[in-house]
Amino acid sequence: MAGHACRYTVRDVGFADLGNERYTFFCFIDDQVSGAQVDRLGQAASVLFGDANVRFQLVNLAKGDHPQAKRLAKRTPGVPAGLLLSPAGELAWPVNFPAVKPDNPEWSFLSSVVSSPTRDVLIKKLIPAYAVILFVEGTDAAQTRRARAAVDDAIKAITPLLPQMPKPVEHPPEVVVVPVKRIAGESVLLWSLGLDAGPVPEPQAVVLMGRGRRVGQPLRGGLVTRSELQEALAVVGQDCECGLDRVWMQGERFPLSWGRAERTAAYAALGFDPDNPQVKGEISRIISRGPNSQPNGAAASSHFDQLSLGYSEELIEFNIEPEELLEADPEPVAEAKPVESEPEPAALGQVNTVWWTLGIIAVATLVGGGLLLLRRSGN
Numbered sequence: 001m002a003g004h005a006c007r008y009t010v011r012d013v014g015f016a017d018l019g020n021e022r023y024t025f026f027c028f029i030d031d032q033v034s035g036a037q038v039d040r041l042g043q044a045a046s047v048l049f050g051d052a053n054v055r056f057q058l059v060n061l062a063k064g065d066h067p068q069a070k071r072l073a074k075r076t077p078g079v080p081a082g083l084l085l086s087p088a089g090e091l092a093w094p095v096n097f098p099a100v101k102p103d104n105p106e107w108s109f110l111s112s113v114v115s116s117p118t119r120d121v122l123i124k125k126l127i128p129a130y131a132v133i134l135f136v137e138g139t140d141a142a143q144t145r146r147a148r149a150a151v152d153d154a155i156k157a158i159t160p161l162l163p164q165m166p167k168p169v170e171h172p173p174e175v176v177v178v179p180v181k182r183i184a185g186e187s188v189l190l191w192s193l194g195l196d197a198g199p200v201p202e203p204q205a206v207v208l209m210g211r212g213r214r215v216g217q218p219l220r221g222g223l224v225t226r227s228e229l230q231e232a233l234a235v236v237g238q239d240c241e242c243g244l245d246r247v248w249m250q251g252e253r254f255p256l257s258w259g260r261a262e263r264t265a266a267y268a269a270l271g272f273d274p275d276n277p278q279v280k281g282e283i284s285r286i287i288s289r290g291p292n293s294q295p296n297g298a299a300a301s302s303h304f305d306q307l308s309l310g311y312s313e314e315l316i317e318f319n320i321e322p323e324e325l326l327e328a329d330p331e332p333v334a335e336a337k338p339v340e341s342e343p344e345p346a347a348l349g350q351v352n353t354v355w356w357t358l359g360i361i362a363v364a365t366l367v368g369g370g371l372l373l374l375r376r377s378g379n
Helices: 035-048 067-071 105-114 117-126 141-164 184-192 226-236 260-270 277-289 322-327 345-378
Strands: 023-029 054-060 081-085 092-095 132-136 174-178 204-209 213-220
Touching: 023 035, 023 067, 023 105, 035 054, 035 105, 054 105, 067 081, 067 092, 081 105, 092 105, 092 184, 117 132, 117 174, 117 184, 117 204, 132 141, 141 174, 141 226, 204 226, 213 226
Parallel strands: 023 054, 132 174
Antiparallel strands: 023 081, 081 092, 132 204, 204 213
16 A cells, blocks of 8 residues: 655644634723724734734723733723733733833834744744744753753754755754843743743743744753754654644744735745645644644653654564473363365276276166167067
């Protein structure tokens, strides 16, 4: 039986937006917010969220309570307040209106949901690169140095293997670093990827691919190792064959805007349009028909050379000594019933000869008896 590899790799699937992973941004206002400001919020939302994986909802609390408003710690009357809800609806992150009034505070308020300096760099690198490791520095310098060395070693280890991948990518993985002093400005990005959104002693790392999709689980402290990162990087280049655990293709995506420039660059890098409806349909079927486990906080495998690629072989050895075989009681064997066998060709020949001889004798006897009767009748 012939087997055919999937035409898409895990990295290719990471560029697809199937439309079912949208964040929701609630913008809460009241009657003290002016109509002009409400118009500016709507205009900014139509521009910023038109190509983003975020839905915008304007909620006027003066017209009634809203269940999501309870998640806000506090709200100042007359000041818009934001709440970003995860695609599954389980997690929420508050977004504060700018305290220092810029020229267009409404634009700054909403743009912080889908854009930040680190996200802008990530998008530019993710399109041509095989993958990107987002590395968040910790306040502990020794742990941070050790983890950064593990990141560099993982990239060095995977880079020579890229030409052997089912669909080689010329651009090797890259690293994007978030220093401690910039963590506060990247809170939305870090929260969306399951990382700590505030400074902590332990460094953090996560592998990203395609359109900002996370690969595997976020790593912290001592879990930021070469083997864990190398495994996640190796999965990115594999065929999305039916046996591959779909959890590798369904990691969270961070909120981002994906406009015409990004779509054009992705098409040039991939050789196909990930936003084409037929491509989306095929990738959707690929994801739905394969095995899909739930993330459990650990990598799918602890061995780089035995990834979850749908097929593996293992040799099972039984250590049995010869003496054990001799001492083992044989199982009773049922007595075989006699079976009538076909006669041999030689025997068949002998039987046929006897029958021919008896037939000739019988014919001769009949002929002789008939002649004798004729003679008697003639006399």
